[in-house]
Amino acid sequence: MSRFSEPQHPDFQRLNASIGFDRRLWPQDIAQSQAHARMLAARGIISEADGDALIKGLQAVALELAEERFPFDPGDEDIHMAIERRLTEIAGPVGGRLHTARSRNDQVVTDLAMFTREAAVAAGAAIAEAMGALLKRACEHAATAMPGYTHLQRAQPVYLGHHLLAYFWMLERDRRRFAYARREAGRLPLGAGAMAGVNFDTDRAMLAAELGFEQVAPNSIDAVSGRDFLLDFLGAAATCATHLSRLGAELVLWSSSEFGFCTLPDSWSSGSSIMPQKKNPDAAELLRGKAPRVVAHLTALHGVIHALPLTYNKDLQEDKEHLFDAADTLQLCLAAASGMIAGAAFDEQRMREAASDELIAATDIADLLVKLGMPFREAHGVVAGLVRTALDSGRALSELTAEELAAQSELLGAHQGEFREVLSSSSWLESKISEGGTSTARLAEQLTRAEQALDEDPFG
């Protein structure tokens, strides 16, 4: 008999049911339930025979689910009820014992924590693959000069390998974020019951060990109310997606006729329905365009939790779709990033030409003056004057006359040889000798450091 006298409204069922999306939690739910049954039997809360029957029955249910022949029922509101219903059909009334010392509140959040921990590991692996692709291309292009940009203006030349490694390090931090998120989801909620604990002296440490959790959640109320471990995961995903959006934006830019720095692989590009000549960087654009979606999942969950009184409230059902879509989206984006990086053809000549733009040696002229004893600010002004004189007359810096140089600065007038040497030299890149800089020796150091970082496992 039910407490209710009226059936649920069909629209309410559509609003309320989560089976459409939570069914993918079945592997976690089966594993959790089997561990729970084992624990109940070990504690004598149910008999050994009942425990065995439950575990075996769950195995049969799992097989049906794995083979996609599980008979879903229109009345299955969520995957947890569906599995329990089917378990009882298969194993008989003993199925009803499975929910002893457990509530849907702690059951659901435990499934979620398990899923999150696995998704974090999967994200970490996909990130590592992208890191590997970047490192490989960085090694190949350790000597390919290109312009470095600030404000999308050519600023100083760098090696392409150095530029690619910038993304490597972003991803390296993102991987660590997922490791952090995994750790934060490491306190087992199972055993909290509806919210106050349960009426049995269960063995939660045994459950934690079986299910791979590091600890037991210390407070039953917090265990069923808290979703901040999902915020950690979504935060990691959002930051990673935002990083990938920068990579995507640069690949789009570099693939344009105007930049012409790279050609993306055909296998990651599209044509146009109307313009037969077009080769469009769709995958790179989607890297860029997917980030707001992932960030929105993060903010939506913040919104769901906002101002929510303890303990469990139905609003929290709004956690799963955000989690699932963020995990899936990021996984695809990382695959796209790896594929495009691995397959991109860089036009070294075009990059090199762009890097040899004389104007971008200007800082080095200023530094020459500093080395000759002029304070930096004064040197900066002198060179700015040179640049303006050159631009106003449509000439290159190297075309300025001795008089023009001396007019800007006597010191410069007296060191014209060094001035012209800096301009003509191909060594602008090599002058960046500070740690972390682009010079060949420093880049080699960095490549080594990156190899080590790739091998470190933050999930360990």
Next chain:
Amino acid sequence: MSRFSEPQHPDFQRLNASIGFDRRLWPQDIAQSQAHARMLAARGIISEADGDALIKGLQAVALELAEERFPFDPGDEDIHMAIERRLTEIAGPVGGRLHTARSRNDQVVTDLAMFTREAAVAAGAAIAEAMGALLKRACEHAATAMPGYTHLQRAQPVYLGHHLLAYFWMLERDRRRFAYARREAGRLPLGAGAMAGVNFDTDRAMLAAELGFEQVAPNSIDAVSGRDFLLDFLGAAATCATHLSRLGAELVLWSSSEFGFCTLPDSWSSGSSIMPQKKNPDAAELLRGKAPRVVAHLTALHGVIHALPLTYNKDLQEDKEHLFDAADTLQLCLAAASGMIAGAAFDEQRMREAASDELIAATDIADLLVKLGMPFREAHGVVAGLVRTALDSGRALSELTAEELAAQSELLGAHQGEFREVLSSSSWLESKISEGGTSTARLAEQLTRAEQALDEDPFG
């Protein structure tokens, strides 16, 4: 022959394909294509015979889709290509003529605009239903006293009908927002081609008239790049969802044992898997919990459009899922709101008792003093003193002695009769005689105004 030498990577196809979600645009796509074929024939761009063949072929395709027997192909990237492919299978090579003078860029955004306009009308209708439900209950409860709250503290008594109408007016504005969104989507993009217009002198006015658009988009670049009409729709949806979240929050509150103001219908409530006595206001909680999801769709689309160079970029494919889910979610939420409002049982006695809390007559005491000539600020202080005296001694205001009254204010001491009358009177509600106030006469006015507002059609 294709411009490409390599097949697409499977992960790219998964990332790139939109068929999984854009298939629901088929009715718009068929209608658009039929109008397009008719126009092409009318302009002599294709022959009458070809036009007829296309229209008939599209009809056959539509039937397959409507009857869910359309043979989707693994290679169908989106619904537009799927329909064109199938059209060519059915109608023969003439199918290839359909894309004359059209690009996927203007085709897609036209489908979207059509969908948006219909979704806005649907949202408007669902809102009107909820407004009707609120108005009906407001009429029933035009004389049911309840406490009005500020800061969730009892502040002044109001009639429940007055309170319910507050939601009516929020929704009335939301309906107008959808009408605005519909209007803003009323400039036909079709005919913009890929982005520059097309090489044929098409008749866009004819297309607009056939497809129910008010105008033709004046600029082909803007037509394929712009998605602000979606921001308008999502903005309307977000505001409406946020309003519903307030209603949901109040229904949750009122259903608690502590408030006890209402009982939600069983058909919109859930039980607990572990606590047999529970009747949970799940639908009201989801009203509350769904708003951040809709708001997130709005912000995600802002993020997608952010900093996007003109014209069409693949990032814009990230518009559809946000639109669809926002429209669907809101539709369900409005149904839930209507259902709960229509079915809620209000506990009039409980509300009335809470409304007769003597403390909430305090403002009226102050106003009595004002009418007796005391400046409001001084009166406010006098009454605050009375309240403190009463609370400190654990008594009600009406239990204060004549001396205590006079100690706070001589004027009050001299008008104790009126003081006690205000406290004992059941007329606190009736004293709110200003326009829009809660007194019976004003509420009657408001109910009339609401009836008129409900009948007005902002979509007209």
Next chain:
Amino acid sequence: MSRFSEPQHPDFQRLNASIGFDRRLWPQDIAQSQAHARMLAARGIISEADGDALIKGLQAVALELAEERFPFDPGDEDIHMAIERRLTEIAGPVGGRLHTARSRNDQVVTDLAMFTREAAVAAGAAIAEAMGALLKRACEHAATAMPGYTHLQRAQPVYLGHHLLAYFWMLERDRRRFAYARREAGRLPLGAGAMAGVNFDTDRAMLAAELGFEQVAPNSIDAVSGRDFLLDFLGAAATCATHLSRLGAELVLWSSSEFGFCTLPDSWSSGSSIMPQKKNPDAAELLRGKAPRVVAHLTALHGVIHALPLTYNKDLQEDKEHLFDAADTLQLCLAAASGMIAGAAFDEQRMREAASDELIAATDIADLLVKLGMPFREAHGVVAGLVRTALDSGRALSELTAEELAAQSELLGAHQGEFREVLSSSSWLESKISEGGTSTARLAEQLTRAEQALDEDPFG
């Protein structure tokens, strides 16, 4: 005497006080209070003499505020209390009568609505200025060819004037959004009191007329609880800011060495602290970078209102800073857009060269084949084959041999003359003859339509 026995904690005062930001509402507050005093006297709720004293006193307070010599007091929690305190200092005890028949709840939201309506008009004017700047430059460049882009790939040539007008139309819609927001803020909240109406038969219609509101808010509860008019304003601001972010992004792109399409005015550019040659498009970058800030204000306010029970809650104090910063930010961004558009120097030669890229005539070749009788899809395939043949052999389309053409399509082999004419012709732009297309005649039509649109006043 106060109801409280303990003073407020200093941290609470810092958290709670709004004087730091709401002081800018003083002009609205004064105007509102003067209208209120006039109404109170007209209705006989206060005497004529008191009414005059209040109005005169408020005038004196306004003068102090305007001349920045208003003596703020550490105890002033908000501007409303500060003004009333000062009024009482200046006008004597009569100042205490001003708050008759009014509460801070309706007072605050009325100030806000007044501010919003004025800010909407100001935004509309700044938008119109930017529209004017775009229109002027579009007229100047009605014949300047440039490449149109899809996916940031050169797609089809367009006139720069056509491209600039795309932004014109975005802004035209944004202006209408602000007009809508202004209208939605047009129902006067004043008179709602704390939330239930007031104990006096006030004349709200008189107040509405004096303060320029179209109507009176019909429900006192809704009047003090609702902030959706702010969501409308912030929504308009967010959409406009997102549009400007696209303009900013394009100006950054066009200012790069690689594109070289335009030079921004020195007056809207910055130098570098270290690289003397740099001229950075800081203003364009900030156009791009400010949009997320404005969007965040919108979502923050949604968050504040989310799940908030009626009526006024202190959370709503979190509306003002979002409103003020959004209004100010947008105003600056619009000034920057106008300034940069007006002052940008477009490099016509560079644009023209980029537009004459032969590959972007490919769609026109396909359309040639369509006109010769080939279905579009087949023609698309033929041209894709040509493009691949050309790219694979490093040649231009016009360098393909007769045999190569015939190999792709007999029809093409038979019409080589027309093929070469399309490629050599400078008329690709002029073939876009559909309404809204880029051809000279259509662009002229559009410029006329834009002029008319600029002159229309959606606020009327």
Next chain:
Amino acid sequence: MSRFSEPQHPDFQRLNASIGFDRRLWPQDIAQSQAHARMLAARGIISEADGDALIKGLQAVALELAEERFPFDPGDEDIHMAIERRLTEIAGPVGGRLHTARSRNDQVVTDLAMFTREAAVAAGAAIAEAMGALLKRACEHAATAMPGYTHLQRAQPVYLGHHLLAYFWMLERDRRRFAYARREAGRLPLGAGAMAGVNFDTDRAMLAAELGFEQVAPNSIDAVSGRDFLLDFLGAAATCATHLSRLGAELVLWSSSEFGFCTLPDSWSSGSSIMPQKKNPDAAELLRGKAPRVVAHLTALHGVIHALPLTYNKDLQEDKEHLFDAADTLQLCLAAASGMIAGAAFDEQRMREAASDELIAATDIADLLVKLGMPFREAHGVVAGLVRTALDSGRALSELTAEELAAQSELLGAHQGEFREVLSSSSWLESKISEGGTSTARLAEQLTRAEQALDEDPFG
């Protein structure tokens, strides 16, 4: 001489200048510059004498800033230029040497990283204070029964101490998030120069050690482009603010007449301008209402970074205000939380009465049946039937007759004594004996664990 021929537009200066908000970075900027000068001298890049002069000059500047007598100049665009300008005024031309081997790009992000690290520590300390307050009150109320809620329905009784500790553990995780954010900001950017490294062999390890950074950022491009350490900080702040919003919401609820569970301290409450009796929980409401603001800062920064090409772009100036306001807001919110928790008066009797609602023993009845051998699902149904029978007839569970019990279940009929014992017993709380549950022994364990957790320093 400048590269520019036109002065900056005043609106551009307003848009571009950051001095209004970045001036608070002065302590970081001075410390950084002193360390930089020391390093330059140590490496022989400048002379010892120049190094000393710079350090002494910076000390003088710092004193002016600390004493608020620093002469800001209208031309000071940001705090970095202001300090350098003033340094040169005080120390003479040597001031110009300070910017050797440094760019504003690495300088700014270094200041930010320093600020972030300090702000993380400060947030950690404020969190620890709130944890301490919660723990203290939890100890006091380890035996105060109250109803635990799910779906805001009374579910199972818990001890108030147990409920308060739920917040303790949320904050414990938040503190760890800030420790994580601090660590992630631990790679020194200084020395990256504009983006490619600098032309001097600087000693970045020395700088890192002096400024308290754990490592040196390995890639100069990443160092000036990356802001993910700010996302970590804002993410921690957002999660913490969202947690506090739940606490705020509960305090508002509990302070209502309907709940009546607690009275907030006067020092953290407000009165009403019109209703003299009101005591409003403004601080609790602001706890609730501030969370969306902090979350919005997080999402805004994601938006700023979205799709941004490397390396530094002016958009990144939009990082500071979000950081500062998030840090300040959170600090105030934590103070409010601590103050309210410490000062709240809990109404134990009221809570206890609410906790003894017979209906909330229902789960225990079901568990009784389970212990008697009935499968849980069946037991759940039996009790649901009892509840419905009781509610339908307006009686309590304990008022059901023996026949009614037996009608629902023979087993129950046979164990009426135990049934009535469970209902009458005051031991419902004590039956929650599982780890983390609310029983006295388990709560004592938890209090001990909490004390240990409070003493652990995640920043160590």
